[in-house]
Amino acid sequence: xxxxxxxxxxxxxxxxxxxxxxxxxxxxxxxxxxxxxxxxxxxxxxxxxxxxxxxxxxxxxxxxxxxxxxxxxxxxxxxxxxxxxxxxxxxxxxxxxxxxxxxxxxxxxxxxxxxxxxxxxxxxxxxxxxxxxxxxxxxxxxxxxxxxxxxxxxxxxxxxxxxxxxxxxxxxxxxxxxxxxxxxxxxxxxxxxxxxxxxxxxxxxxxxxxxxxxxxxxxxxxxxxxxxxxxxxxxxxxxxxxxxxxxxxxxxxxxxxxxxxxxxxxxxxxxxxxxxxxxxxxxxxxxxxxxxxxxxxxxxxxxxxxxxxxxxxxxxxxxxxxxxxxxxxxxxxxxxxxxxxxxxxxxxxxxxxxxxxxxxxxxxxxxxxxxxxxxxxxxxxxxxxxxxxxxxxxxxxxxxxxxxxxxxxxxxxxxxxxxxxxxxxxxxxxxxxxxxxxxxxxxxxxxxxxxxxxxxxxxxxxxxxxxxxxxxxxxxxxxxxxxxxxxx
Ligand code: BES
Ligand code: MN
Ligand code: ZN
Numbered sequence: 001x002x003x004x005x006x007x008x009x010x011x012x013x014x015x016x017x018x019x020x021x022x023x024x025x026x027x028x029x030x031x032x033x034x035x036x037x038x039x040x041x042x043x044x045x046x047x048x049x050x051x052x053x054x055x056x057x058x059x060x061x062x063x064x065x066x067x068x069x070x071x072x073x074x075x076x077x078x079x080x081x082x083x084x085x086x087x088x089x090x091x092x093x094x095x096x097x098x099x100x101x102x103x104x105x106x107x108x109x110x111x112x113x114x115x116x117x118x119x120x121x122x123x124x125x126x127x128x129x130x131x132x133x134x135x136x137x138x139x140x141x142x143x144x145x146x147x148x149x150x151x152x153x154x155x156x157x158x159x160x161x162x163x164x165x166x167x168x169x170x171x172x173x174x175x176x177x178x179x180x181x182x183x184x185x186x187x188x189x190x191x192x193x194x195x196x197x198x199x200x201x202x203x204x205x206x207x208x209x210x211x212x213x214x215x216x217x218x219x220x221x222x223x224x225x226x227x228x229x230x231x232x233x234x235x236x237x238x239x240x241x242x243x244x245x246x247x248x249x250x251x252x253x254x255x256x257x258x259x260x261x262x263x264x265x266x267x268x269x270x271x272x273x274x275x276x277x278x279x280x281x282x283x284x285x286x287x288x289x290x291x292x293x294x295x296x297x298x299x300x301x302x303x304x305x306x307x308x309x310x311x312x313x314x315x316x317x318x319x320x321x322x323x324x325x326x327x328x329x330x331x332x333x334x335x336x337x338x339x340x341x342x343x344x345x346x347x348x349x350x351x352x353x354x355x356x357x358x359x360x361x362x363x364x365x366x367x368x369x370x371x372x373x374x375x376x377x378x379x380x381x382x383x384x385x386x387x388x389x390x391x392x393x394x395x396x397x398x399x400x401x402x403x404x405x406x407x408x409x410x411x412x413x414x415x416x417x418x419x420x421x422x423x424x425x426x427x428x429x430x431x432x433x434x435x436x437x438x439x440x441x442x443x444x445x446x447x448x449x450x451x452x453x454x455x456x457x458x459x460x461x462x463x464x465x466x467x468x469x470x471x472x473x474x475x476x477x478x479x480x481x482x483x484x485x486x487x488x
Contacts, residue, residue: 004168005105005131006146007124009154009161012115014040018075022108022145025066025081025101027117028053037113037150044074052082063089064096068104077111079104087118092398094119096464098126105131109145120151121160128168129465134179163293167479170289171472177281178457178470182257182274187229187305190256190277194234194284194303200291203237217348219323219340222331224306226261226314233345236287236301240294241486247298248486249355250287250478251345253338253362254280254305261308261334262316275470276338278457279361280305282474289479297486302349304341308334320419324348325441328419336423338364339434343441350443356486357386357447360438361474367430368404368452374459376400377473378452380435386447393481398464399473401451410436 017024017040026038032053034042042049052058052067061067066081081104085097094117101112101123112127114120124147131144151157177185177193191206198204209230212221217233224231237247255276259265265273280303287301315321319331324344331340342360349358368378379401381387387403394401413425413433421440425433435450442448456473463471 004172005102005128005144007128007161008146008148009120009124009151009158010148011154012037012113012150012152016111016150017041018044020075020077020111022077022106023079023081023101023104023110024075024077025083025110025112027083027085027097027112027114027123029086030063030084032058035115037115041080041113045069045072045080046074048072049080049082058082058084064093064100066100078108085117085119085123089119091119091122094122095126095129095398098123099130099465102127102130105144105147107142107145110147112147112149114149114151116152120149120157121164124149124161125164125168126465128164129171130467132172132175132467134176134469166289166292167476169292170285170479171475173288174281174285174472174475175466175470177284178275178278180274182307185256185274185277187232187256187307190254190280190305191232191234194236197236197288197291200288202287202291203239205235207233207235215348216324217344218321219329220304220306220344222315222319222321223261223308223337223340226311227307227309229256229307231306233348234303234305236284238287238290238295238297238299240290240296241298241488245298246356247300247353248482249349249353249358250283250299250301251342251349251358251360252280252283252301252303253277253342253360253364254303255338255341256305256307258308258335258337259310261337262310262314263334264310265335272458275458276363277305278363278453278470282361282453282472282478285472285475286478289475290482295482296488297482299482299486300349300353300355302345304345306341308337323441327421327440330416330419330422332422332424336434338362339423339437342438346438346441350446355446358442359390359449359451359478361451361453363454363457364452365431365434365454369455371404371431372402372455374455376402377456378402378404378431380404380406380432380450380452381448382406382439382442382444383447387449389485390449390477390481393484394477397476397480399477400456401477404432404435406432406435406439
């Protein structure tokens with residue numbers, strides 16, 4: 001677990017170029033026009049830079065990608081990357097350019113020449129997000145060396161980049177949680193990591209099993225009753241807004257391990273279910289960011305932390321439980337546990353905090369991966385104006401999310417003969433019937449979005465801004481939504 005990378009912004013200094021070890025990166029527009037530092041690099045390499053920029057290979061480089069010159073003569077560096085990035089690019093492309101530089105980053109760090117580029121701060125942010133490592137190898141790698149960005153106006157760029165530090169820390173907090181295995185990230189450990197955020201000024205309240213039983217979280221407790229790890233709900237409050245302003249409520253599914261329970265999952269791939277607390281991790285990462293950047297908004301984050309295990313006390317298929325709301329649920333499949341956890345936490349969030357809006361995030365269904373793969377999360381809503389704001393925020397930060405239907409026509413699929421509803425809706429439209437289940441636990445008048453992140457929380461390979469492993473998908477979107485729609 002080595003992060004974050006130390007970033008510095010400095011004014012252009014031609015003298016620093018030839019002696020620079022590690023990696024050097026030069027931001028160049030597609031047509032290849034060089035600034036003073038670029039021309040100096042070209043002179044030092046006896047024209048290698050201009051030759052590279054005139055080559056066919058440069059023509060094939062995509063925006064935000066780079067052409068590598070290994071051990072270029074005249075320079076002490078290991079590699080000089082020519083990064084293709086026009087001046088007029090959106091933030092997302094600039095972040096990707098920074099991330100492509102981070103891929104080759106090692107202990108010697110890097111020098112990035114971004115003179116005059118209007119997106120220097122975004123380049124730095126992308127670099128910071130991609131410079132993340134997480135593993136439990138006993139042989140530790142040396143940390144990333146510092147990265148210096150040479151820019152035209154270092155003070156202005158540093159000021160623009162400052163809020164990104166809080167955001168990157170939130171994203172990394174989420175990734176660390178999602179990447180951690182279930183023997184390490186138990187419900188106790190998860191709650192302890194959240195309690196530690198009180199130091200940042202967050203109010204953190206932990207509801208333990210006896211509290212939950214007293215309050216009536218029977219659906220959530222039913223999921224956790226087959227595990228040795230105690231079920232918990234953690235409530236994090238950030239009150240940076242007007243004292244009378246209703247908060248935004250963020251609700252996360254925190255299944256620290258999902259074995260399926262008595263409806264046990266097949267062995268192949270079961271190890272991936274250590275990421276089933278991904279929704280809770282995003283909520284936690286956002287709360288951390290809000291506290292770090294002292295957001296001027298009221299936000300309450302609630303996570304339901306449980307482990308879904310089979311044992312003598314585990315819930316069975318056929319069990320009927322009464323939710324906190326009072327609706328009865330027939331448990332058809334104990335592997336459809338996330339919706340039972342969320343049902344109670346969603347209801348509690350509304351009863352306790354009367355929120356202006358609610359967003360829940362959950363690695364809820366395999367079906368959303370069938371529908372959307374790993375590029376987009378699925379978005380379900382009861383309020384298209386509100387979901388429009390969420391989609392807008394996601395677009396601005398470059399996180400994929402796509403609207404899914406949630407018409408009442410799906411409701412009959414989760415009708416139960418014995419109870420008010422059942423927890424599965426059969427073979428078809430699995431993500432939608434899961435969302436239809438959740439909808440029952442949201443008041444009609446409360447704007448609500450459900451985001452199924454099963455495909456995007458831990459995709460099978462690296463992404464533009466993350467190495468293979470957890471992405472932290474959603475932290476940037478929610479931070480952006482809060483910044484643009486909930487802060488004064
Ligand atoms: N945690 C899973 C969903 C999931 C699958 C997340 C793959 C990430 C990757 C969820 O609890 C689950 O098991 N859902 C079932 C529901 C079914 C039993 C109705 C599913 O998707 O198969
Ligand atoms: Mn499950
Ligand atoms: Zn699950």
